[in-house]
Amino acid sequence: MSAPPPLCSLDGRIGPLAEARISPLDRGFLFGDSVYETMKVLGGHPLFLPAHLARLAASLAGFEIPWPEGLAAEIAALLAATGPFDGSLYVQVTRGAAPQRLHQPGARLTPTRFLLPAAYAFPADPAAAPGLTAITRPDWRWQRCDLKTTALAGSVLGGLAAAHAGADEVLFAGPGGELREGGHTNLFVRHGEVLETHPLGAVVLPGVTRSHLLDLAAGLGLTVVERAPRLADREAWRELFVSGTLTGVRGVVQLDGTPVGDGTVGPWTRRLAAALAARERAAAEEAG
Ligand SMILES: Cc1ncc(COP(=O)(O)O)c(C=O)c1O
Secondary structure, three states: OOOOOOEEEEOOEEEEHHHOOOOOOEHHHHHOOEEEEEEEEEOOEEOOHHHHHHHHHHHHHHHOOOOOOOHHHHHHHHHHHHOOOOEEEEEEEEOOEOOOOOOOOOOOOOOEEEEEEEEOOOOOOHHHOOOEEEEEEEOOOOOOOOOOEOOOHHHHHHHHHHHHOOOOEEEEEOOOOEEEEEOOOEEEEEEOOEEEOOOOOOOOOOOHHHHHHHHHHHHOOOEEEOOOOEHHHHHHEEEEEEEEOOOEEEEEEEEOOEEOOOOOOOHHHHHHHHHHHHHHHHHHHHHO
16 A cells, blocks of 8 residues: 655644644643654554544643644544555644743643654564564653653663664663563563563553453453563563554564573464454454
């Protein structure tokens, strides 16, 4: 499927991305006073739109930014303008542009809305996708990772550390060596005959994919326990995988330079990757 045309929607106006302009006083630009969502798009249909909009509403509420009326219609109008494509739709809402650069938000502003479609190369067969490599780092991010803010300096530093190490992803660990999540993914470990994933709370994003996987795992008869995988137990791990909207389910076969389990993508990872891909296809067909 072809890439979307280079369009975006800024404050409800659809136009060429190259011509879009925001104010330098926009609080998203100045302070990262801004939240976002990334959705997967198949055939021009945004997948799991209600779940993404619900999480966006929670992030906005966390920042006391009002819900931008008309956002859903702006998304629909942009996707009508792009026509069918496979990829992603990025939706960012900032608090808006204030007259002065002050930390305090002050008066209620009109939120800035920026919507950007993009092509993305998804693996043809997610269950057969090759394994990834990852590094661990202490979690140096802020303490409200449940809010999906664009202030992502901690993730950017983690991404740089991963790139310098030649790895695909960074996994953030708490002070006791408990694995929380990746730079842009949630994570699961198969420890014996159960999957472990960090419980929801302030140190992980409530991933849309994560919640589908909890449901799909139950349907496949796999046991999931919401408890933090501990690096101290690493020798007992059989599989490690990360999950995300664009990542899907991807096995991590090497962590900090040494193999995880037998160093190959494991069977539970492949089953869940296939089950998620099937659910995504069904969602796209239903939307079409
Ligand atoms: C820090 C972090 N954790 C987890 C995820 C996965 O969330 P989702 O499955 O909703 O894409 C993301 C996605 O961007 C993320 O940035």
